[in-house]
Amino acid sequence: MAVSLHWFISLIFAISFTANASDSLVEKRIHDERTTSDQPFVLTPHNVNYILATYNDSPNIEPFREEAELRGYEPSLDNFEIKFQVSVKFPIMYNVFGDNGHLFMAYTNQSYWQINNTDASSPFRETNHEPEVFMMFNNDWKIAGLTNSLLGVGFVHQSNGSYSERSRSWNRIYGIAVLDKGSFALRGKIWWRIPEDEKEFEDAPQGDDNPDIDDYMGNFELTAAYALDEQRFTMILRNNLDKPNYGAMELTWSYPIKDNLRLYTQYFYGYGESMIDYNTQTQRIGIGFALNDIF
Template sequence: MELILQQLNYTKLGLVSLFLGLNVQAATQTQSECIDQQVANSASEVTLGEVRAICAAQKSIEEEGTVIIRGKTVKAGVLTRRIVAERQNDSSEFTLTPHRMNYILPVYSTNQINPEAYRNLNALDDGYKKVESKFQLSLKLPLSYSSLLVDGDRIYAGFTLEAWWQVYADEISSPFRETNYRPEIFYVAPLDWHPNDANTGVMVGIEHQSNGRAGTSSRSWNRVYAEFIYEQGNLVWSVRPWYRLAEDEKTEPTSPKGDDNPDIADYMGNVEYGIGYAFGKYELSAEMRQNFSTHNGSIQVNLTTPLYGKLKGYITVFNGYGESLIDYNHSQTRFGIGIALNNMF
């Protein structure tokens, strides 16, 4: 297998990644040592040819800054380098890999809490603070180890948890205001298209997103998506349209069956654009969601900075709809500062 797929998950890239994080091989490790280590740790489905390809790709990046993608020698950009490092780990039977960003925001503010979302929750909104904490845990594991349709493609299962914690609201016992759960299955593959020495790839998947609540506070949707990814050096760009899978209408508002939020796409949009750039040890990214009919959506800008060891400083600004599922139809501006545990891309 001649390896490399392009995959982008900005903010769309956990607490446990301190010990599940990337284990990039040292530059001084020989290819023979790399092969021995991979053979010892890899799942039984991984062939010797695939192990050799992984180690050859790492060696080629270290020595020449290039890799072979579907038979062509191309320059290895910032995303390709991450994927090669990931491949050294996700072939193991004992390792999970970061998916989207994993971070902790001890300070996460909003210009306006959404009171309508909590009217049926014992008026807890009366005690909610505009400053809270948020964290995200996002992991993935491979469901395939060999190439399926093209060299370097793979199927993954992923899971992302987001939690908004009213840690400063002592008067109401500091509850978790909202949690969102996002399981998904997706296929990623490199494309044999390298305009201007760039690398390109595609991702196709299906995901469910829910806040785990019942009754009138329940929020959820299912969607299928396709994503095109472009990488050139330290620049990564993507576009991800999706289609929401239809659900039956509710017979009554409190019914556990039926569509919890039939108008969610009017606010969350039907496409997301992403762009990111690595300035040495700094990474800057932005994502924008849009609905073509209603013109609703959101924009988010993120910055990571060097901090200590593998830890990074993380600053994020959000404006628009859908910052969480409970707030899908509530527009707000949010600012957060904290720590990121893995790279954006």
């Protein structure tokens, strides 16, 4: 992943120099959100909302093995899954500090459904919950030809709502910066994990379920988005530079079909696609539909 980071940064600079300076992706997103934020029957998208038919070449069976064997059957997972994400936010208050500072609450749900695994009653293998509260500030700094249009800070909790040996969770404080130039946008995000107490014994319900999660999920994330006519391309790179062999990369492409509905493809490679797989390398490809295009 260390090589990928250098390549990613070089790509960012190459795209930023060729990006169309008009029709800012970020300005359009902010305008659309403010226009609909006070409408009572409108939910504002936060992250991308999508549903995908996906293929994972090596599903992680280990978290389910012990319970299955205790019940007397051999655990099995299908390579094929339905993966979907629902992500919305709600503006609590605009202009907290005079003419700036916008406070939001948000919730993201990401689920993995073993729809064809009828032997196991087609279960939801994993569901991740991610509530957060954050404040964004409008900005106009110029950096390397890009406009630093947004700065923000927030708190986020992420967990899979499971129990015992399958429980995963962490809490973070993060900072975020969005830079853009017309058809190109870049979001940088860094975070600090709030420490948890160690478990008194291995199966204790209290204490840290995943003390090494920083090694795999990293401590920063870079997201690049590029518009080519109606097409949208994104690349996400997540890493911890102290553990450069871990981390993750996600690539997406989308194209409008009708109104807000977009054809959406996604490729993921690395660690931490979901909480249950935070320390397992995953390679997944999927195709489906999305309702919004970037970030």
